[in-house]
Amino acid sequence: MSGTIAIVGLWHLGCSIAASWLRLDQRITAVEFDGRVVTGLREGRAPLFEPGVDETLAEGLKRGTLSVRDRPDGVRDCAFVFVAYDTPVREDDSSDLTPIRTALDQIGPYLATDAIVIVSAQLPVGEARRLRARLRQAAPSAELVYSPENLRLGEAMACYLKPGHIVIGAETTTAADRVAALFAPMQASIFRMNLPSAEMTKHCINSFLATSVTLANQWADIAAATGADFGDVARALRSDPRIGEKAYLTPGIGFSGGTLGRDLRVLDGVSRETLGGSAPLFGQVWDYNQRRVEVVARRAEAILGGLRGQRLALLGMTYKPGTSTLRRSLPLAVARDVLAKGATAAAHDPRADWRETPLPAGLQVAESPYAAAKDADLVVLLTEWPEYRELDFGRLAALMHRPLLFDTKDFLRPRREALAAAGLRHIVLGSSNQ
Numbered sequence: 001m002s003g004t005i006a007i008v009g010l011w012h013l014g015c016s017i018a019a020s021w022l023r024l025d026q027r028i029t030a031v032e033f034d035g036r037v038v039t040g041l042r043e044g045r046a047p048l049f050e051p052g053v054d055e056t057l058a059e060g061l062k063r064g065t066l067s068v069r070d071r072p073d074g075v076r077d078c079a080f081v082f083v084a085y086d087t088p089v090r091e092d093d094s095s096d097l098t099p100i101r102t103a104l105d106q107i108g109p110y111l112a113t114d115a116i117v118i119v120s121a122q123l124p125v126g127e128a129r130r131l132r133a134r135l136r137q138a139a140p141s142a143e144l145v146y147s148p149e150n151l152r153l154g155e156a157m158a159c160y161l162k163p164g165h166i167v168i169g170a171e172t173t174t175a176a177d178r179v180a181a182l183f184a185p186m187q188a189s190i191f192r193m194n195l196p197s198a199e200m201t202k203h204c205i206n207s208f209l210a211t212s213v214t215l216a217n218q219w220a221d222i223a224a225a226t227g228a229d230f231g232d233v234a235r236a237l238r239s240d241p242r243i244g245e246k247a248y249l250t251p252g253i254g255f256s257g258g259t260l261g262r263d264l265r266v267l268d269g270v271s272r273e274t275l276g277g278s279a280p281l282f283g284q285v286w287d288y289n290q291r292r293v294e295v296v297a298r299r300a301e302a303i304l305g306g307l308r309g310q311r312l313a314l315l316g317m318t319y320k321p322g323t324s325t326l327r328r329s330l331p332l333a334v335a336r337d338v339l340a341k342g343a344t345a346a347a348h349d350p351r352a353d354w355r356e357t358p359l360p361a362g363l364q365v366a367e368s369p370y371a372a373a374k375d376a377d378l379v380v381l382l383t384e385w386p387e388y389r390e391l392d393f394g395r396l397a398a399l400m401h402r403p404l405l406f407d408t409k410d411f412l413r414p415r416r417e418a419l420a421a422a423g424l425r426h427i428v429l430g431s432s433n434q
Contacts, residue, residue, distance in 0.1 A: 009085035016156035025292030049324035108138025128195035154322015154360030169198025206263035213247035220251030220430030256330035308342030309404035316383025393422035
């Protein structure tokens with residue numbers, strides 16, 4: 001059997017996985033059924049920006065180590081087949097598993113004897129066993145393994161190649177051994193478990209992070225109401241070894257992108273349907289996050305004495321730095337909220353693909369942060385792009401109608417002296433300095 005790896009589903013996750021294995025000198029067959037994506041891949045372009053991916057795909061095409069197919073028989077003769085769709089998330093944060101199920105049905109008849117299908121797309125707990133049974137009806141010798149991804153937009157290849165740990169969910173020792181051998185170049189700790197345990201591991205990691213974000217936001221609000229500075233509090237918390245330097249302790253507008261919300265919804269569903277609602281925390285965290293987006297308009301109204309007729313400049317519209325995607329981005333929800341309350345708004349982002357999703361009616365797109373800030377009553381920093389720390393704050397202040405900057409992430413704390421020198425008033429969540 002050929003050692004070629006097939007990857008089915010080439011959006012952000014699939015392209016990041018493909019590029020990572022190309023870096024490890026593997027031969028990759030990319031299987032994608034969307035004609036527009038296929039055209040881009042054959043020109044060395046991923047459908048979503050991720051540092052290093054386009055260059056690696058283009059090099060793979062040039063060297064002949066990457067081939068792009070648009071038919072399911074592209075998996076033929078491959079020992080390992082990754083199903084790597086970015087699991088779609090509906091507006092209510094529930095998972096749409098249609099692409100994963102459809103892909104398995106399509107590739108099943110073409111799988112090689114003893115092929116292993118590695119599902120990296122995110123699954124709700126219990127689904128992997130159902131998918132395994134479904135797969136083995138079409139390919140009785142095939143085995144399904146669940147190895148959930150832990151990638152971060154903007155750092156995907158680094159996360160994949162140096163993951164810290166790898167989870168392998170499998171129903172047989174043989175399948176787990178083969179996948180562990182495949183992942184050996186990553187030199188990471190490997191945790192073997194059954195399929196539901198692997199699914200739960202992903203849910204627990206993401207729900208822990210989501211709860212950390214929510215806890216930090218509520219602490220920050222209490223700090224602001226009592227005269228405390230949560231930025232100082234967070235530094236002390238990170239020094240506690242039980243919490244740690246990398247803890248999610250930055251106040252903000254909540255989590256977005258769909259991933260964390262999806263896991264909360266899965267666990268809340270299990271609580272309600274199986275446990276009679278006796279584990280309510282996950283649903284409560286999700287509900288709180290849905291409302292959190294309103295904090296920007298509330299705080300802006302307090303700063304400006306109302307929003308009607310005020311002009312806002314919104315800096316950073318992707319849900320995190322290092323990506324071009326606007327799908328499920330909370331900054332867009334913020335824009336929609338402030339516009340509905342009578343403000344006008346101009347937005348800037350260094351990488352956003354403005355064509356990807358409908359923009360809120362009335363939102364102006366600016367070519368630079370300075371153009372966005374022209375005549376603004378308030379600049380609102382929503383996404384912590386590194387470029388925004390290097391702004392000419394004097395120029396920014398001179399363009400504004402009122403020199404007020406609302407930093408929702410406390411991202412510009414290291415530049416406080418420069419902000420003050422420029423005459424900009426730096427207002428942050430987690431502080432009463434409005």
